[in-house]
C-alpha cells in the first residue's frame with residue numbers, strides 16, 4: 001500500500017479525466033434508472049439433470065439505457081460502491097416477487113427463482129426486517145407465491161465479511177422458507193469452513209470450472225469432488241455456464257443435480273421466458 005501511495009498520480013491525464021467524467025455521468029443516470037423504469041429482469045432456465053425439466057431460473061438484471069443495454073458487470077460494481085445497490089436490489093426483489101406471483105396465476109409452475117444479492121445490501125438495516133418482508137413480499141404471498149419459490153444467491157465475499165448481522169439476515173431468509181445458494185463456488189477463497197458454518201441449500205459451481213470440462217480434465221476431478229462433498233453435507237449442486245452436450249453428459253455422470261447455461265437457454269425477458277418454458281395451466 002505504501003508503494004502505491006508513492007506512485008499515486010497527483011494530476012489527471014486527459015484519459016483519466018474522461019473516465020472520471022464517464023463514471024459521474026453513469027452514476028447520475030443510474031440514480032434515475034429506477035424512476036425512469038429502465039431496469040428489467042431477465043430469466044435464465046435451470047434444468048434438473050435427472051428429469052431434463054426446468055425447475056428453477058435465475059433472475060438477471062438488465063439496464064435498458066436509451067443508448068443501448070448496459071451489462072450488469074458494467075454498472076453493478078458502481079452501484080455497490082455508491083450504495084445504490086440497496087434500492088436497485090430491493091427493486092429486483094419486488095419485481096421478481098411480482099413476476100413469479102403473476103406466473104403462478106397463469107402457468108402450471110412451481111418454479112424457484114434465484115435472486116442475486118450483494119454484500120452491500122446486507123449492511124442496510126432494513127433489509128430482511130419484518131417491514132421489509134411485508135413491503136416486498138406481502139402482495140406476492142397474498143396472491144399465491146410460496147417463499148420456496150425464491151432463492152437468494154450470495155457470494156463467498158459476503159460470508160467472509162460475515163458479522164452477526166449478516167448471519168442473522170441469512171437465517172431470517174431461511175426462517176421465511178427462502179432457500180440460499182452460494183454463487184460462483186470455486187473462485188475466490190472457497191474456504192470449506194463456510195459450508196460448515198452456514199446452512200446453505202445449493203452450491204453453484206462457477207462456469208470457469210465447467211467451460212473446460214472434458215473426460216480427462218482436472219476440472220472434471222474438481223467438479224466431482226465438489227459434488228461428492230456437497231451431497232455429503234446435504235447441499236445440492238448447480239453447474240453454471242453449461243454450453244455443450246458433452247458438458248451436460250459429464251455433469252450427469254458425476255451426479256450434478258442442476259445445470260444452467262446457453263445449452264438450455266440464455267437469459268431472456270419474462271414474456272419470452274414464459275412463452276418458451278412455462279405451461280399454461282388451462283392445458
Ligand code: C2E
Pocket residue numbers: 044059060061071072073076089092116117118183184207240241242243260261262263267
Ligand atoms: P452470476 O450471478 O454469476 O450470473 C451468471 C452469469 O453468467 C450471467 O451473466 C449469465 O448471463 C451468464 N451465463 C449464463 N449461462 C452462460 C453460459 O452458458 N456461458 C456464458 N459464457 N455465460 C453464461 P450476466 O447476466 O451478465 O450477469 C453478470 C453478473 O452480474 C452476475 O453473475 C451477477 O454477479 C451480477 N448480477 C446480475 N443481476 C444481478 C442483480 O440483480 N443483483 C446483483 N447484486 N448482481 C447481479
Ligand code: CA
Pocket residue numbers: 058116153183
Ligand atoms: Ca448468480
Ligand code: CA
Pocket residue numbers: 183184204206207240
Ligand atoms: Ca455465478
Ligand code: CA
Pocket residue numbers: 199200201233234235
Ligand atoms: Ca441443507
